[in-house]
Amino acid sequence: MAEDQVPVHYEDLALLETQFDEVDREILAKQYVLSAPLYAKRQEVVSKIEGFWPLVFEQSPPDVDRYITPNDANIFAKLKSLDVKRFEIPMGPEKIAGDAGDPRSIAIRFEFDENEYFSNSVLEKKFWYRRSKDGWSGLVSEPVKIDWKGEDPTNGLTNAAYAVFQERKKAGDMKKKGFAAYKKLLDLIENNNVDNTSFFAWFGYVSAGPYVSADESAQANKEYKERQDKRSKGEKVESPEPEEVEEEDMMGDDEIHPEGDELAQLIAEDVWPNAIKYFTQAQEMEDMSEMDFEDMSDEDDDEDGPIDLRALVGKGKPKTKPSSNDADEPPKKKQKK
Amino acid sequence: MAEDQVPVHYEDLALLETQFDEVDREILAKQYVLSAPLYAKRQEVVSKIEGFWPLVFEQSPPDVDRYITPNDANIFAKLKSLDVKRFEIPMGPEKIAGDAGDPRSIAIRFEFDENEYFSNSVLEKKFWYRRSKDGWSGLVSEPVKIDWKGEDPTNGLTNAAYAVFQERKKAGDMKKKGFAAYKKLLDLIENNNVDNTSFFAWFGYVSAGPYVSADESAQANKEYKERQDKRSKGEKVESPEPEEVEEEDMMGDDEIHPEGDELAQLIAEDVWPNAIKYFTQAQEMEDMSEMDFEDMSDEDDDEDGPIDLRALVGKGKPKTKPSSNDADEPPKKKQKK
Numbered sequence: 001m002a003e004d005q006v007p008v009h010y011e012d013l014a015l016l017e018t019q020f021d022e023v024d025r026e027i028l029a030k031q032y033v034l035s036a037p038l039y040a041k042r043q044e045v046v047s048k049i050e051g052f053w054p055l056v057f058e059q060s061p062p063d064v065d066r067y068i069t070p071n072d073a074n075i076f077a078k079l080k081s082l083d084v085k086r087f088e089i090p091m092g093p094e095k096i097a098g099d100a101g102d103p104r105s106i107a108i109r110f111e112f113d114e115n116e117y118f119s120n121s122v123l124e125k126k127f128w129y130r131r132s133k134d135g136w137s138g139l140v141s142e143p144v145k146i147d148w149k150g151e152d153p154t155n156g157l158t159n160a161a162y163a164v165f166q167e168r169k170k171a172g173d174m175k176k177k178g179f180a181a182y183k184k185l186l187d188l189i190e191n192n193n194v195d196n197t198s199f200f201a202w203f204g205y206v207s208a209g210p211y212v213s214a215d216e217s218a219q220a221n222k223e224y225k226e227r228q229d230k231r232s233k234g235e236k237v238e239s240p241e242p243e244e245v246e247e248e249d250m251m252g253d254d255e256i257h258p259e260g261d262e263l264a265q266l267i268a269e270d271v272w273p274n275a276i277k278y279f280t281q282a283q284e285m286e287d288m289s290e291m292d293f294e295d296m297s298d299e300d301d302d303e304d305g306p307i308d309l310r311a312l313v314g315k316g317k318p319k320t321k322p323s324s325n326d327a328d329e330p331p332k333k334k335q336k337k
Numbered sequence: 338m339a340e341d342q343v344p345v346h347y348e349d350l351a352l353l354e355t356q357f358d359e360v361d362r363e364i365l366a367k368q369y370v371l372s373a374p375l376y377a378k379r380q381e382v383v384s385k386i387e388g389f390w391p392l393v394f395e396q397s398p399p400d401v402d403r404y405i406t407p408n409d410a411n412i413f414a415k416l417k418s419l420d421v422k423r424f425e426i427p428m429g430p431e432k433i434a435g436d437a438g439d440p441r442s443i444a445i446r447f448e449f450d451e452n453e454y455f456s457n458s459v460l461e462k463k464f465w466y467r468r469s470k471d472g473w474s475g476l477v478s479e480p481v482k483i484d485w486k487g488e489d490p491t492n493g494l495t496n497a498a499y500a501v502f503q504e505r506k507k508a509g510d511m512k513k514k515g516f517a518a519y520k521k522l523l524d525l526i527e528n529n530n531v532d533n534t535s536f537f538a539w540f541g542y543v544s545a546g547p548y549v550s551a552d553e554s555a556q557a558n559k560e561y562k563e564r565q566d567k568r569s570k571g572e573k574v575e576s577p578e579p580e581e582v583e584e585e586d587m588m589g590d591d592e593i594h595p596e597g598d599e600l601a602q603l604i605a606e607d608v609w610p611n612a613i614k615y616f617t618q619a620q621e622m623e624d625m626s627e628m629d630f631e632d633m634s635d636e637d638d639d640e641d642g643p644i645d646l647r648a649l650v651g652k653g654k655p656k657t658k659p660s661s662n663d664a665d666e667p668p669k670k671k672q673k674k
Contacts, residue, residue, distance in 0.1 A: 012382045013613050019375050020610070027368045034360045038353060045349045273357070276350050 015231055029089045029103040036091065042276070043081070053079045055282035056275045064266050071153050072199040078115040084108050084272040087126070102129035104139070106268045119147045125203055127264050130217035131224060134240055136209040139261040144203040153198035157256040160185040161204030164254065174211045177254070185254055194258065205260025352568055366426045366440040373428065379613070380418070390416040392619035393612045401603050408490050409536040415452040421445055421609040424463070439466035441476070443605045456484045462540055464601050467554035468561060471577055473546040476598040481540040490535035494593045497522040498541030501591065511548040514591070522591055531595065542597025 046052040057068065057076045068076065088101025109124040123146065127139040143162040146152075152159070163181040168174045176182070212220075227237045257263070271278065383389040394405065394413045405413065425438025446461040460483065464476040480499040483489075489496070500518040505511050513519070549557075564574045594600070608615065 009382055009386050016375060016379055016382065017613055020372065023368065023371045023375065026371065027364060030367060031360065031364045034363065035357065038356050038360065042353055045346050045353065049346055276354055
C-alpha cells in the first residue's frame, strides 16, 4: 500500500488495540485475585511432596528448559519452593489503580535448601512493567546478587551486572558507561559462550530496552492516558518523539541474558500455572521407566484414583490440549497471562 | 515412586486442578463479555479495509498456516469476514449456567465473496465442549456440507464425513459402521495424503474422542458435579468406568482431520484476538518489499501516526512479546483462551 493513501481506519485499529489491552489487564488482575486462594492451597499441598519443584523444572517447557544447563539442573535439585506474585495487583476490595502499578509486573521467588553452590537461601527476581518517557514499554528488572560459594556457573556475569547497576544507581545515571566495572561487564559478555550460559545469569537481567524508573513510568503513564482519552474522543494527538539513540546505546550490548523478560513471563504464565501438570508428567516418566511392559495395558483401567491421576494428567504437554481422557480432569491449562 | 506409597496429596492436587479449571472458565466468560463490544467495533472497522481477513490468514501462526495449502490460499483470498463466538456464554446479566453450556464451546463463521470454488456464502463450524458418560471431555463438532462448484480440494473427504454423520444420526447410533458411505469414507481417508490435505477438510471434523450428544453431556456434567462436591467435602468417590473400547473403535480411524479441535482453538484464541497484529504484519511485509532501502532508517522516526503503527505493531510475531517499542501500543496480545 502506498503511503499517500493511508486511510483513517488505522487510527481506529490502534485505538481498539489499546482498549483490548485494557480489558486484558483487567482480566489478568481478576484472574489473579480469583486464583490466589487456590495457589495458596497448592503451596500447602506441594510443600509436603518431596522434590515437587525440581521435578516441575525437569519437565519445564522447551523455551525454559533450553536455559537450564546440566550444571544448573544440579542447583535446581535444591529448589525448595517457587512463588510467583503479581505484586502490583491490589488484593483488597479496592479497584485496580492504573497509575499505582501494573498487573503485568511479576515477582519470582526461588527458595533453596542449604546447598554447596551459593549461600543465599532465597533468590527473588522482580520485574516491573513500566513505560518510558519516549514511548517504550515493557518489563524492567534489577540485578540480584548471588553469593557463590565455589565456582560461579555464570562466570561472573551476574555479579558484574549487579556491580554496574549499583554504580549507575549511585551516580544517578542509568546510562553511565566507561567506568571499570562497566568495561569488565562488556569483556565478560564478549567472552561468554551464549549457548552455554547458566540459567542463573537471568538474575542479572535489567531490560530489553532502557531501564525506566518508577517516577518516569508514572509520569509517562499519566501523559499516555491523557493522549488516549483525547484520541477516544476523536482528537488528533501527537506522541512524544523517541530520543535519538546513539548506536552504542542500543539495547542489548550490556545485557547478560538475551530474553530475560520472556523467560520471566514463561515462568509466570506457564511453569507456575501448569506446575501440577509438569510434576505429574515427571512422575509418569519415572513410573514408565519402572513399569513392566505387561503392566502398560492396565494404565487406563481404574479412573481418577491417585495413580490414575498421575498417569492421565501427564498425557501430552499441557499447553494446548483441547480435549482430555481424564475422567474428572479439566482440559489442560494453557499458557496464562 | 512405587505404587504402594502413593500419598493422599495426589487427590488434593486433582481436586485443586478442577478448582483452577472453574476459575479459568469463569475468567474466559468474563473476558468474552468484556471484549464483545470491542470485537463488534473491530468488525465494523475492518469491514472497510479491503483484504483484511485474507491478509490475516496470510500471516497466521505456523500451526494454522501449515494446514493452508497453496490452493486453499486462493480460496482464502475470497474470505469476506471471520467471526468467532463463544455461543454458550450468556451475554445478559444472568450468571453463567454451568449445566446449560460451556464457555469453551466455539462457533467459527467464515463468510465468502462470490467465488468459483463453492456456492456457500457462509461456512460455519461449531464446536461444543462436552463430557461423555465414561469420562472423556473435549470439543465435538458436526460435519459442514460444502457445495463445491468444480474440483473439490478435499477430494471428497468433507462430504463423505458429512454423509456418514447424517446416516449415523438417522440411525440413532453415532458409532454405526460398515454401511456403504462409511466404507467410502475409510477408503478416502486411507488414500489421502495427510500432508497435502486441504484446510477445508477441517469442516468435516467430528471429535478427537467419541461424538457426545447434548443430553449425554448434560447428564455426565450433573454426575461429575455431584462427585466433585462430595470430593471437596473430603468424601472418597469412585468415577465411572470407561467403557471397554474395541481396537477398531479407537478414535481417529474415521476422522478426516488430525487435529480439528486444536485448529479450532488456534483460530479462536490466536488468529481471532490477534487479527489486527497479523494484518499489520502482512501490511508491513508489503511495505518492506515496496520500500527503498535508503528509507529503512526512517522507519522508527515518527511515532504512532498511521504508517508508524503499521511498522511498529508488525514487529515480531505477537504471541509472546513482553515489551514493545510501540509508543502508545500495548504489548502484543498472547494466545487467549
